[in-house]
Amino acid sequence: MKKINKKLLSILVCVIAIICLVFLFNRPSAIKFNDLSRKIEINSVVDFSRFIDTVKQGEVKDVVIDDSQVKLNQLGKYDVIYKIGDKKETLTIEIVDTVPPKVTLMNKTIAYNYSLKPEELIKEVQDATQTTASFKEKYSFDKAGKMEVTVVVEDQGKNVTEQKATVTVLEKDEEKPVIKTNEITLDLNAITDLKYLIEVTDNQDKNVKVTIDDSGLKRDKEGDYKVRVTAVDASMNKSEKDVVVHMKKRTADKQKIVYLTFDDVLQNILKMFLRSLISIKSKQLSLSLV
Numbered sequence: 001m002k003k004i005n006k007k008l009l010s011i012l013v014c015v016i017a018i019i020c021l022v023f024l025f026n027r028p029s030a031i032k033f034n035d036l037s038r039k040i041e042i043n044s045v046v047d048f049s050r051f052i053d054t055v056k057q058g059e060v061k062d063v064v065i066d067d068s069q070v071k072l073n074q075l076g077k078y079d080v081i082y083k084i085g086d087k088k089e090t091l092t093i094e095i096v097d098t099v100p101p102k103v104t105l106m107n108k109t110i111a112y113n114y115s116l117k118p119e120e121l122i123k124e125v126q127d128a129t130q131t132t133a134s135f136k137e138k139y140s141f142d143k144a145g146k147m148e149v150t151v152v153v154e155d156q157g158k159n160v161t162e163q164k165a166t167v168t169v170l171e172k173d174e175e176k177p178v179i180k181t182n183e184i185t186l187d188l189n190a191i192t193d194l195k196y197l198i199e200v201t202d203n204q205d206k207n208v209k210v211t212i213d214d215s216g217l218k219r220d221k222e223g224d225y226k227v228r229v230t231a232v233d234a235s236m237n238k239s240e241k242d243v244v245v246h247m248k249k250r251t252a253d254k255q256k257i258v259y260l261t262f263d264d265v266l267q268n269i270l271k272m273f274l275r276s277l278i279s280i281k282s283k284q285l286s287l288s289l290v
Helices: 002-025 252-289
Strands: 031-033 039-041 052-055 064-066 076-084 087-096 102-105 108-110 122-126 131-135 145-155 160-169 183-187 209-213 223-232 238-248
Touching: 031 087, 102 145, 102 160, 122 145
Parallel strands: 039 087, 108 160, 183 238
Antiparallel strands: 031 052, 064 076, 076 087, 102 122, 131 145, 145 160, 209 223, 223 238
C-alpha cells in the first residue's frame, strides 16, 4: 500500500510540475510583438517600438525600451528589452549586411613574373563592413603582354562583387638596378635616414627596394665609414655597393650663417612691431588734436 502511495505521489508531483511549466511558457504576454522581420540592415536608424503589436493594460507609449546592448554598426544578434510596469519581454533582433561592396579597380603594369596581389588593383571600396579581396582564379604573370583578371571582393555579410581589370606584363627584365650614389656627407649626430640620400635607378621598376647595412656607422664620431647598400627591383635583380659616409663636425662658418639668419629674422620682427606701435600712437595723437 505504501509503495502505491509513493508512486501516486511521484506521479502527482510530475503532473503539477508539467502544469506549472506549461503555464509559465504559455502565460499571456504583457507585450505582444508583430510579425515584422527581426533582421535590420547595418547602420540603419531604428525605432524599436515598431515591433510592438499590442500592449496588455497599457499603450505603446507606456513601454520603456532598453536597446543599449544593440550595436547597429556591427553584425550580430542582440536582445532588446521591453518593460511596462513590472513586466518585461525580450526581443532578439539581428544586424545584417545585405548590400554588396561597391568596387573600383584600376589597370596595372607589372614586371615579368611579379607576384601580384588583388589588393594592388583596387582603387576604392565602399562597404559598411570590412572586406577581403581575392582573384577569381589562379593567374600566372610569366608571359609578357596584356591579360584580363577578375577580382572578387567579399564583405562580412558574405556579399560578393566581381570586377575585371587589365594587367600588362612587361618583358623579362634581367638588368640590375644602378646605385648612383658614391659618397654622403653628414653632420655629427645627424639622424637623417640614409635611404633618402641614396639615388637608385632601374630600367623598369620605379619603386626599387633599397636596404642599407649601416651597423658600422658611428654618427657621433668624425670619420669616413662604409655602408652596404642593396637594391632589388620587382624582377628580383639585385645590386650591391659600398657607399662612403663622411661624418663631419659642423663648421663655425655654417653656424655663423645660421645665427646671422636667425638674428635678421628677429630684427625684422622688432622693426615691424615698432612701426606698428608708432602708427597707433600717431593715430591716437591725431584723434586727440581733433
